[in-house]
Amino acid sequence: MKISTPREVFAGESRVAMTPKSAQGLQKLGFGCVIEAGAGLAAGFSDDAYRAVGVEIAPSAASVWSGADVIVKVRPPEPSEVALLSPGRTLISFFYPAQNKELLEAAKASGSNVIAMDMVPRISRAQKMDALSSMANIAGYRAVIEAGSNFGRFFTGQVTAAGKVPPAKVLVIGAGVAGLAAIGTATSLGAITYAFDVRPEVAEQIESMGAEFVYLDFADQQQDGAATGGYAAPSSPEFREKQLAKFRELAPQIDIVITTALIPGRDAPKLWLEDMVAAMKPGSVVVDLAAERGGNCDLTVPDQKIVSPNGVTIVGYTDFPSRMAAQASTLYATNIRHMLTDLTPGKDGVVVHNMDDDVIRGATVTKDGEITYPPPPPKIA
Numbered sequence: 001m002k003i004s005t006p007r008e009v010f011a012g013e014s015r016v017a018m019t020p021k022s023a024q025g026l027q028k029l030g031f032g033c034v035i036e037a038g039a040g041l042a043a044g045f046s047d048d049a050y051r052a053v054g055v056e057i058a059p060s061a062a063s064v065w066s067g068a069d070v071i072v073k074v075r076p077p078e079p080s081e082v083a084l085l086s087p088g089r090t091l092i093s094f095f096y097p098a099q100n101k102e103l104l105e106a107a108k109a110s111g112s113n114v115i116a117m118d119m120v121p122r123i124s125r126a127q128k129m130d131a132l133s134s135m136a137n138i139a140g141y142r143a144v145i146e147a148g149s150n151f152g153r154f155f156t157g158q159v160t161a162a163g164k165v166p167p168a169k170v171l172v173i174g175a176g177v178a179g180l181a182a183i184g185t186a187t188s189l190g191a192i193t194y195a196f197d198v199r200p201e202v203a204e205q206i207e208s209m210g211a212e213f214v215y216l217d218f219a220d221q222q223q224d225g226a227a228t229g230g231y232a233a234p235s236s237p238e239f240r241e242k243q244l245a246k247f248r249e250l251a252p253q254i255d256i257v258i259t260t261a262l263i264p265g266r267d268a269p270k271l272w273l274e275d276m277v278a279a280m281k282p283g284s285v286v287v288d289l290a291a292e293r294g295g296n297c298d299l300t301v302p303d304q305k306i307v308s309p310n311g312v313t314i315v316g317y318t319d320f321p322s323r324m325a326a327q328a329s330t331l332y333a334t335n336i337r338h339m340l341t342d343l344t345p346g347k348d349g350v351v352v353h354n355m356d357d358d359v360i361r362g363a364t365v366t367k368d369g370e371i372t373y374p375p376p377p378p379k380i381a
């Protein structure tokens with residue numbers, strides 16, 4: 001069977017779903033690999049690099065899609081791409097079926113099989129395919145780098161001949177995958193890092209990375225994070241009030257805020273409010289990783305960088321993984337290769353779409369012209 005990767009058509013997307021290295025892995029599984037000319041260029045992979053490992057270069061998107069048994073790509077397909085799907089063909093990409101109902105219907109009508117990388121169950125066995133975590137890790141790292149490039153000072157404190165420089169103070173709100181990556185990056189650059197999450201069980205992880213967990217004076221903090229399956233639930237009004245009061249107290253001393261707080265299935269909670277931005281020193285930076293879901297900061301404008309009236313830079317980019325396209329493509333292509341390893345038990349280049357496998361079942365959103373989303377909960381943790 002042939003696995004093919006088209007160039008991403010979404011404006012500004014620099015990632016690619018197949019790298020020369022992942023193609024070698026796919027060939028070992030018995031597949032022939034095809035990539036559209038120039039598809040890897042923005043991520044640093046030339047056509048020659050693919051050619052050198054035996055990947056066929058296709059001249060156009062139409063030729064990529066027409067000859068493919070399996071299409072692997074990054075972004076959910078555009079309507080023009082769904083039109084190229086057909087029965088028996090399998091598409092593997094991000095898809096976000098809950099937010100893309102029309103796309104799901106179109107995929108169903110095409111009769112194809114769609115595997116959504118964002119639907120891979122977050123169980124231990126599937127970690128190697130967990131593209132959401134791969135991308136969140138990059139976003140957290142890049143958020144700190146972005147903050148640093150907009151902050152006119154060092155992260156680390158220094159004593160120099162020209163004077164003493166205080167360390168930057170960084171606050172990370174939300175300590176999931178992205179938040180923990182941001183904490184690790186900020187502490188490794190020498191900042192004094194504080195972090196807050198509604199799930200108190202992350203305090204130990206935060207402290208083990210050299211950051212300080214921000215505790216609230218709230219008797220029920222143990223329960224209020226009320227996590228189900230490791231995720232957060234909305235906070236009670238009393239808890240939220242305490243949380244905002246703590247942030248108000250911190251705002252004048254914090255130089256950089258990285259917000260990553262999300263609650264599954266909801267808009268991002270507003271946590272860094274206009275008055276907190278107003279209380280920050282000029283030159284401070286807010287990077288809002290929740291911008292795509294409405295933002296954790298009141299002032300965030302998705303996909304833009306703005307400066308508040310008191311001189312605080314607020315970054316609302318929604319494409320951090322694409323801004324590190326070489327790294328993001330390498331990790332994403334590896335996640336895809338692991339998915340295909342599980343889909344090819346015979347290592348003979350033949351996809352076996354085993355719906356009894358928890359991970360394959362969980363990620364499959366259409367199969368042979370049927371919608372198979374949402375999946376039943378996985379049987380194994």
Ligand code: NAD
Pocket residue numbers: 121122123124126127130133136173174175176177178179196197198199229230231232233235260261262263264269271
């Ligand atoms: P996420 O992106 O859904 O949310 C980010 C963080 O925001 C979470 O830590 C959440 O608790 C926090 N948050 C929500 N509301 C908040 C508020 N009001 N104030 C402060 N923080 C708030 O999270 P994620 O990175 O997807 O991780 C969620 C969970 O999934 C974690 O428990 C993580 O360990 C788990 N996980 C498991 C696996 C696996 O087993 N394969 C992989 C990845 C993540």
